[in-house]
Structures are given as C-alpha cells and as structure tokens.
Amino acid sequence: MKKYIFKICLVVVIALITWGAFIVFKPEPKSIGDLIESYENPGMKIKIRSPFSGTVLVAKNGRIIFEEAYGDANIATKTANTIDTKFGIGSVTKQFTAMLVMQLVEKNKMQLEDTIGKYLPYLPSEKASHITIHQLLSNTSGLPHYNGLESIGMSLNKFASTQYTPKALAKLIGKTHLIHKPGTTYVYSSLGYHLLGVILEEVSGKSYTKLLEEQIIEPLGLKNTGFETNAYISNELAKGYRYDEVYGWDWWFNSKHGGQTKSVSFRDQSTAYSAGGIHSTAKDLFIWSEAIKSNALLGPEMTQRMLTPNKQGYCYGWIRNWDDIIEKNTKVRLYGHGGALFGNSAFIALYDDETTIIYLSNRSNLKAEEILHQVHLRANNLKDKFKLKGYPNRSSYVKFKEAGGMVVLQDYFNRLSKYSGYTVNPSNSTMRGVMKIHLEAGEIEVADSLKTVFFSSYNPDERTLNEFGYDFLYSETPNYALEFFIENTVRFPNSSNAWDSLGEAYVTYEDYENGIACYKKAVELGEKVAHRSLILYNENLKNARDKHY
Template sequence: MKKGILRMRLISVSILIIWGAFVAFKPEPKTIGDLMESYEDPGLKIKIRSPFSGTVLVAKKGEIIFEEAYGESDRVNKTPITIDTKFGIGSITKQFTAMLIMQLVEENTIKLQDTIGTYLPYLPKEKANHITIHQLLSHTSGLSHYNSLQDIGVSLNDFGNTKYSPKALAEVIGRTYLVNKPGTTYYYSSFGYDLLGAILEEVSGKTFSELLNASIIKPLGLKNTGFGTNEYNSINLAKGYSYREVYGWDWWTSEHGGKTIEVPFRDQSTAYAAGGMHSTVKDLFIWSEAVKSNTLLSPELTTIMLTPNMKGHCYGWVRNWDDIIEKNTKVRLYGHGGALSGNSAFIALYDDETTIIYLSNRSNLKAEEILHQIHLRANNLTDEYKLKGYPNRSSYKRFKESGGMSALQDYFNTLSEYSGYKVNPSNSTMRGVMKIHLEAGEIEVADSLKTVFFNSYNPDERTLNEFGYDFLNSDTPKYALEFFKENTIKFPNSSNAWDSLGEAYLTYKSYQEALECYKNAVSLGEEVAHRSLKNYKENLKKVQDKLKG
C-alpha cells in the first residue's frame, strides 16, 4: 500500500475514533426537546435507526406540554417541516376504520358476529362464510398480510403501482391463501382492514373518504386529516424517505452517517382503509381525546373496541405493547403505530394520562425507544424499571452462564404477566438460540426449540423461508431442510416454498427430491402465472440435466 493512502486511512480512523468518543460522552438529554434534537442530529450512531424528521406532540391530563417540528418535508426544495405539516399515518388508519365499523354497530346496521359474506358475497366461500367482522377487527381472521401476494403471482411492486376499486382489491384478497383457520390464532393482517373498508362502502353507500368525513372528521372539526387521492398526497403531504447507515469510506460522503433516499410511489387504493390516511399531530391529539371521552361512540361500545383480544390487540389499538412494557414495567397504555411509504407514526395513550404522538417522513424508526424516552422525560422518571434477567446470547457458554433456557423462559413469563398476554421470544432470538445450541452439539435442545417454534409461533411463509436460508448458509446447513419442509406442509400451494425446498435438496445433492420439488413449483407457478415462473423452470431444467449427466 502506498504511504500516502495509508496515512490518509490512519487519519480517517483517528478522526472517527475522536468523533465517536465525542458523541459517546455527550451529556444525557434532560428534556424532551433535548432528546428530540439528539435524534434529529445523531452523529455516528443512533438508537432509533434513522435521524428523526417530523413532528412530536406530548400532553399530560389533556393539556399539551410539548409540540415541535424537525427536519424537511421536501429534501430537494429544502422545505422545513412545521407543526401543521401533514404526514401519511399508515396503520393508525386502522383506528379510524375500527371506529367507523363500531358506529355502524351502534346504529345496528351491522353486527360484530356477522360473516363477511353478508356484505361481500362475491368472496370465496372459505372466507365469506367463516370470517366475521370481529375477526377482521381483531386480526384473528386467518387472512394473510401483504407477503402472501407472491403466492398468487402478484409482486409487491406491481401491487403497489396498481389502482384498484374496493371490490377489485377485495377480490385480490379473496384469492390469497388463509394462513390459519378463522378465529383460532392472531395474525396481523392489513388485508382484514381493507375488507372492512369495502364493507363500510357497501353498507353506507359512501366512499371510505366520504364516510370518514361525515362520521369523524367534520364532527371533530379536524382540519388536516383525511384519505386523499394520489394527486392530493403528492402535493400536500411530506415526502417519504428511507435511511440506512453506512460505514468506512462511504461515511465521508454521508449525512448523519447514512444515506437517505425518497421512497417509491404506492397507489392510495392499495393502502386504503388499512393505512392510507394522512393527519397532523394536532388533529391526532383531538382524535385521541375524542376516543377517551366517548365523543364519537357510546361508553359501552368504546369499551368493546378497547378490549384486548389475542396478543393484546383491540379494534385498531394494542393494549400494553410488550416492547414498551419491557422497557418500563410500571407503565400501561393503548397505542398503535404506522409505517407506510417512507412514513413512521405512533399514537400512545398511557394510563397515567400521558399522550405521546409523533409523525415522521422516515421509514423504520424504532418507536419503542422514542416513546419510552419521551415518557421518562414527560414524567421526570429515571430509567430504573426495565425488565431484567435477559440471558446473554453471544455464545453458548455465555448463554449458559447467564441462566440459559431457564432464565429465558422466566424472562418472557414475567413479561407476559406484565403485558397481560403471552409474549414469546422474538423470531431472531429463537433462531440465535437454536444456532448456539447446534454449534455446541446440543441437538436435542435445538430440536425442541424448533418444535416450539413450529407449533407455537405460527410462522408465516416468509419467516420459514428466512430461517431456512439462514441455516442453509450457516455452519449447520442440513438443519435448514426442516424449515423448508415445514413451509411446504403449511403452505402447500406456494410455488416459492417448493422452489426453496428444491434448492435445499439441490445443495445436498439429493437430485431426485429436488426434481419433485421443482416440478411442484412449476405446476403451481403456472396456475397463477407467477412472476418467478421462468426461474422455476430454469431450476427444474438444471436438476433434470444433473440427473441425465
């Protein structure tokens, strides 16, 4: 290496070390304002995944104690965000959709136990005759989320760029496969709320936007809330951006240690009643106060709307989000977040009468950290009630030294008690614990974890595929086979699941088994004109050539 280049690298490393030390020794932010400023300009490392750009409102006992705006609504034109800037609110939309449904229940126009075929008779019978309004509201319908679209040959990109009528969208959802028997298990599904939107339009004779205006927006006097068209949103809403951290030489040309890009377009008709609304923090504060004071709905039906079902999910709200409870076991709250097309949002109503609302034009913010830190400062609390006892998972030795499986089980049993519903270790935790036991030769323990994961976690197709490929590329590649097999058992109509199992068999040189899997992938792919059909056929030919050779 030339001396000049070496000298420059040494200087660069030295500057990074000095700057990192400077950031590390900055005093802890004491106020909400200090905290948000630290999130807006985070230096080298940040705790919330992206520099904050957006608006924040905090209230105590119905009185606003903090509201501020940060960043730019349009980075090209350098337009500053103001407290009245409108943002897409993503899945916070579900709260409004749930309220509209409950208002119709109060009018006795619909019933929570009605099956959806009562209002959408054109849907397939397996859905129309068995899924209820309650199940759609509580995410227990068995419907999938967006990741199931590929199984019917629809790419997420094509879906997001297509304009659908409510009926056409419902028909697409009707073609997707159920992931569970309706009413048996919780599974978060935006498709369920899209069907609620279609039902609202069918019953009321109004569009979702018209009904929203008549039943919620006008009665509350909201000035900056609604369900806008594509054209309206492009002009009037903050543009959405995504951020990713960068390292090494890329850091020198980065902003805040990362790269920020504008997100691609998504048609409003696909976000619809599950995530297509916009609002401001001030309007959402008015909304939250109306929910608490039964302004739009009777106390009896408000209680039903806010009653936790499986996994703490109410209708459009979540009771005691475990990621928040884990950070402060003393708090209790109702809340819901939203993330859509470069936007992140959250509304949290704490039992101690603290309200925290933020809207941002950055994707993938770490909501639990933002809410926790704001709540501490809004109430002059110290960070002393974090749940303790989580075992170290960096290696098998350290895991055992910190209590092992017993400690892990105790930790999540305690968290479940605080949250009010069963909380399991995350998918990544389960995968990591399996790996360290496999590496230590503790096959029986890894197998028992795998069985628990299959039976209790209700993993979707994407998760099983991710686990499979992760193990396929690890030091224990043969362990991947069970995950790929489970995927084809649970999702037998998925051409992608069969293709992945075929790839695993091909890796193990089990060519005959790979052949059968690829045949299934091609056959299923042809039924739905799958966008990856060409690849499936190429993989099939590859195995056929192997068997011939």
C-alpha cells in the same frame, strides 16, 4: 512522502477517536426537545435507525406540554416541516376504520358476529362463510398480511403501483390463501382491514372518504385529516424518505454522517385505503385521541368493546401494552398503534398515566419503542430504572448456560407476559439463535425441542419459515434447514415459492430426484397464477435436471 502520509493518517485517526469519545461520553438529553434534537442529528441515528424528521406532540392530562417540528418536508425544495405539516399515518388508519365499524354496530346496521359473506357474497366460501367482522377487527381472521399476495404471484411492488376499485381489491384478497383457521390465531393483517373498508362502503352506501368525513372529521373539526387522491398526497403531504447506512468508500465520500437519505417510490392510495391511507397532523391526532377518551364519537359501552384486548393484546385498531414498550418500563400501561408507509412512520400512544405521545415522520422504519420510551421518561421526570432484567447472554452456548440457559430465558418471557397481559414469546431471531448455539454444541435434543415449540406455538408464516431454512442452509449446521422448508410446504401447500425453496435445499444436498419433484411442483403452482417468478422456477428445474442427468 511516507512521513507526510503517516501524519495525515494520524490526524484522521485522532479525529475519529475524538469524535467517537464525544458521542460515547456526551451527556444524555434532559428535556424532550433536547432528546428529539439528538435524534435529528444523524450522529445519534443508531438509537432510532434514522435521523428524525417530522413532528412530535406530547400532552399530560389533556394539555399539550410539547409540540415541535424537525427536518424537511421536502429536501429538494428545502421546505421545512412545521407542526401543521400533513403526513401519511400508515396503519394508524386502522383506528379510524375500527371506529367507523363500531359506529355502524352501535346503530345496529351490522353486527360483530356477522360473517363477511353477508356483505361480500362474491368472496370464496372459505372466507365468506367463516370470517367474521370481529375477526377482521382483531386480526384473527386467518388472512395473511401483504406477503400473502406473493403466494398468488402478485409482487408487492406491482400491487403498490396498481389502482383498484374497492370491489377489485376485495376480490384480489379473496384469492389469497388462509394461513390459519379463522378465529384461532392472531396474525397482523392489513388485508383484513382492507375488507373492512369495502364492507363499510357496502353497508353505508358511501365511499370510505365520505364516511370518514361525515362520521369523524366534521364532528371533531379536524382540519388536516382525510383519505385523499394520489394527486393530493403528492402535492400536499411531506415527501417520504428512507435512510440507509453505508460503509467503506461510500461512508467516506458519499454519505452524511454515515448514511444516505433517499426518496421512496409512490404507493397508490387505493392499495393503502382503509388499512393505511389516511393522512393527518399531530394536532389533529391529539384531538382524535381526546375524542376516544371522552366517548365523543362512540358510546362508553362500544368504546370499551373497541378497546378490549383480544389475542396478543390486539383490540380493534389499538394494541394494549405493546410488549416492546413494557420490556423497557414494566411500570407503564398503554394503548397505542404505529404506522409505516413508504417513507413515513407514525405512532400514537395513550398511557394510563394520562400521557399522550404522538409523532409523525417522513422517514421510514423508525424505532418507535425507543422514541416513546425516552419521551415518556422526560414527560414525567422519571429515571430509566424499570427495564425488565434477566435476559440471558446468547452470544455462545457457554455464555448462555452460564447465564442460566433455557430456564432463565423462559422466566424472562413469563414475567414479560404477566406485565403485558398476554403471552409473549422470544422473538424469531432469538429462537433461531438459541437453536444454533445448541446445535453447534451438539445439544441436538434441545434444539429439536425448540424447533417443536416454534412450529406449534409460534404459528410461523411462510416468509419466516423460509428465512429460518435459508439461515440454517448456509450455516455450520446446514442439514437442519430441510425440516423448515418441508414444514413450509405442509403449512402452505399452494405456495410455489415454498416448493421452489425446498427444491433448492434438496439440490444443495445433492438429492436431485426430490429437488426435481419440488421444482416441478413450483412450476405447476406458478403457472396457475402466472407467478412473477415462473421463469426462475423453470430455470431452477432445468438446472437440477442438467445436474442429475
């Protein structure tokens, strides 16, 4: 019996080694078609986070050179995607919203310098009197992204499942807290683009749907693009899915090539709206991209203004030289924008070398930079040899120092910034990792200097500061966590969650008096907005008191 079990195990091990060798030594796909087919194969999922399902269109000099569909539009009914399948395009919607705004500006019906109170006088004065149309378009309004709703007690799930009128949506956004002074800092904010949709309706006297049809869809002859109802989205679009990698028992018995494809919850269209609610096809988006380049919808002067980079390379609905792409190929320059929406991913990229790449997918969280980079190489018969080099090893303090340390790291990002055309800083995870290895090596002054730079130059949001705090709280250097939690309450004093987290840190350090004070503050703020976590805040306060007294 033991010999039999041993033979079975040996066969399994040999099979796994053979399969692994096949994956490792399998030749690189040569054509665009071969590439996407390799992404469709779950065995290659690690390169783009999920097996690919959707449509891809590639053009050179205005001529389509590749278009193909992959995977299923509906797994349950086994309906295959076709090149004409409609997908939610998520934040690619912002391009259309920006165009509609610029068309009204061109007609002198509104001005970029107008404050939003001119059109939405019911908003609080801190927003109505200080935020401009330009700031909404360029993501410099000081408004948060969707996570800003959580600080006023609105869970993202509740928001996504609630139906709003445009005015009710604007009033909800009006309750959120500014995270920066308007005009000073770039922070990607879909809430800002929601307000643009409401303003468009106020100025034009038409619904967003009608304005989109009259000003863009009909003039371009788009057949499969629009902003439609929940019923239309449910019945006419590819179903959205997410792909989760699994391990252990599930990997062996409940997965397909190491993962599970799952349906996602439905998001009410009124919450996607002018920031992410449009649907389209790859062909329609190609027509749209050509219209942008030929000034078919907007005069040259206003088109140039729309495509002028502002802070962090963000134009109006477009990004100039996304650094994740430039990092992979320092020779390219491009305009682009991606979108992600409850089981959907999308991207449209217009390269300066006249390459256009569009993909739409009914899988969430695809690795856009990898797809675009690899497709661009094959569309232009290029070798993959222009990746930015010199990123130092950060796996340990010793290896980091051997690679040149902070000097080399800063030089890397200085070069990336030069290529991109705007300042690119190391990612949050990189900063956190570099702080950690210096703390573990006893280099406290260096870690402190990095923390100071992070606070002053990164303008971290509430969620990021909390993530840093908890990461350090349960690391080998827990005492370093406190300053991140404190900084969070300084920057976001009206956030009950920030105070609750600071309270948890103090209680972890057995500083019960400060912990109780913070928990009291969390409860006080939570009661003002009927926060969804109010019960938890009260429980934390009670537990801290029980431990202290």
